[in-house]
Amino acid sequence: MPTQDDIVAALSDMAGLDGHTPLAQSGLLGGVVVRDGRVFVSLEGQGRKASDIEPLRAEVEQRIKAVPGVAAVFVTVTAEKAPGSAPATPPAPGHSHAPGPRAQAARANQNVPGVKTIIAVASGKGGVGKSTTACNLALALSGFGLSVGLLDADIYGPSMPRLLGLTGKPEVVEGRMMRPLQAFGVKVMSIGFLVEEETPMIWRGPMVMSALTQMLREVQWGELDVMVVDMPPGTGDAQLTMAQSVPLAGAVIVSTPQDLALIDARRGIAMFRRTEVPILGIVENMSTFICPNCGHRSDIFHHGGAKREAERLGVPYLGEIPLSMPIRESSDAGRPIVVSDPSGPQAQVYQQIARGVLDALAGSRQRAAPRIVIE
Numbered sequence: 522m523p524t525q526d527d528i529v530a531a532l533s534d535m536a537g538l539d540g541h542t543p544l545a546q547s548g549l550l551g552g553v554v555v556r557d558g559r560v561f562v563s564l565e566g567q568g569r570k571a572s573d574i575e576p577l578r579a580e581v582e583q584r585i586k587a588v589p590g591v592a593a594v595f596v597t598v599t600a601e602k603a604p605g606s607a608p609a610t611p612p613a614p615g616h617s618h619a620p621g622p623r624a625q626a627a628r629a630n631q632n633v634p635g636v637k638t639i640i641a642v643a644s645g646k647g648g649v650g651k652s653t654t655a656c657n658l659a660l661a662l663s664g665f666g667l668s669v670g671l672l673d674a675d676i677y678g679p680s681m682p683r684l685l686g687l688t689g690k691p692e693v694v695e696g697r698m699m700r701p702l703q704a705f706g707v708k709v710m711s712i713g714f715l716v717e718e719e720t721p722m723i724w725r726g727p728m729v730m731s732a733l734t735q736m737l738r739e740v741q742w743g744e745l746d747v748m749v750v751d752m753p754p755g756t757g758d759a760q761l762t763m764a765q766s767v768p769l770a771g772a773v774i775v776s777t778p779q780d781l782a783l784i785d786a787r788r789g790i791a792m793f794r795r796t797e798v799p800i801l802g803i804v805e806n807m808s809t810f811i812c813p814n815c816g817h818r819s820d821i822f823h824h825g826g827a828k829r830e831a832e833r834l835g836v837p838y839l840g841e842i843p844l845s846m847p848i849r850e851s852s853d854a855g856r857p858i859v860v861s862d863p864s865g866p867q868a869q870v871y872q873q874i875a876r877g878v879l880d881a882l883a884g885s886r887q888r889a890a891p892r893i894v895i896e
């Protein structure tokens with residue numbers, strides 16, 4: 522199996538874009554990670570046009586492919602700009618600083634051809650049911666007749682293969698493009714398809730971006746009305762960078778009703794606001810527990826906290842998902858509740874949330890974009 526040193530050695534006599542500074546010292550090489558013969562390399566674009574870097578990217582790829590034992594190579598160019606570098610586009614009138622993240626995102630949007638709207642499902646902390654919500658939301662949107670993609674960007678703990686009962690690897694087509702897998706009519710891409718489940722996810726910062734960029738732009742998504750992105754939990758640097766790098770039309774925040782979870786949800790909202798991504802609303806997950814035997818309702822986690830928080834923060838409240846055994850069981854079985862019991866009470870909650878998301882999108886859409894119509 523090749524090691525990181527083998528890969529670095531294969532690139533050691535390569536020059537950067539100026540033709541003489543060694544690549545390793547040029548600031549372009551963001552990081553190299555090797556896993557089971559798969560090599561992930563990120564090149565930091567530093568505000569340059571992707572087409573300027575393409576010849577260099579292709580050479581890096583060729584050289585790594587030639588290293589004995591390399592099974593696959595993923596070389597991606599991230600949009601990160603070096604601190605202090607000139608803005609890639611002139612500042613808008615009245616603005617003397619570099620373009621904000623929204624402007625960067627708008628540019629990046631052009632690179633996901635065919636995808637009309639991208640929304641993030643995020644949470645301030647782990648374990649609140651973000652992935653379950655993202656998955657059922659995507660399926661509910663698909664049930665409305667929209668063409669939907671689901672991108673599992675929770676690269677520290679990808680859940681979509683399990684939630685959707687998907688195994689196997691995406692087929693590589695047209696050179697280096699991957700074909701997404703399909704589940705219940707939704708196109709799905711997850712880092713979990715590329716890396717064995719037991720493999721520890723020791724992704725370094727640049728690798729996070731490399732994997733995300735690849736899943737966004739090197740996958741044949743085709744024409745999508747909506748792409749739902751299951752974000753990694755938390756509000757750290759990795760999440761912030763991702764929020765800035767994906768051209769998001771809006772974010773849905775999932776929280777459980779407890780005070781502590783809500784504090785984290787508030788941080789999540791602040792993070793998206795900082796990156797100028799509209800908050801489409803808050804979902805309260807694991808809200809009231811309804812006993813499947815006697816129908817008794819218990820507010821295990823103080824039901825209603827997310828609604829009050831949404832009012833306080835002035836963001837839409839999208840609804841509450843009960844703490845429900847069928848939701849957990851259907852997720853564990855790889856047949857989420859929205860498809861396994863589409864007219865049941867739990868599926869209806871997700872459908873109502875999906876409607877709320879579309880309403881919020883219609884309301885917050887400032888940029889010219891195609892309107893989503895449910896027929």
Ligand SMILES: Nc1ncnc2c1ncn2[C@@H]1O[C@H](COP(=O)(O)OP(=O)(O)OP(=O)(O)O)[C@@H](O)[C@H]1O
Pocket residue numbers: 644646647648649650651652653654675678680754806807808842843844845846848849850852853
């Ligand atoms: N409304 C619900 N009722 C019952 N169980 C739920 C509900 N929502 C999620 N779960 C269960 O809670 C667990 C955690 O859910 P999930 O993996 O979606 O959380 P997450 O926030 O994405 O977690 P992580 O941060 O670890 O990725 C799973 O076992 C899931 O089946």
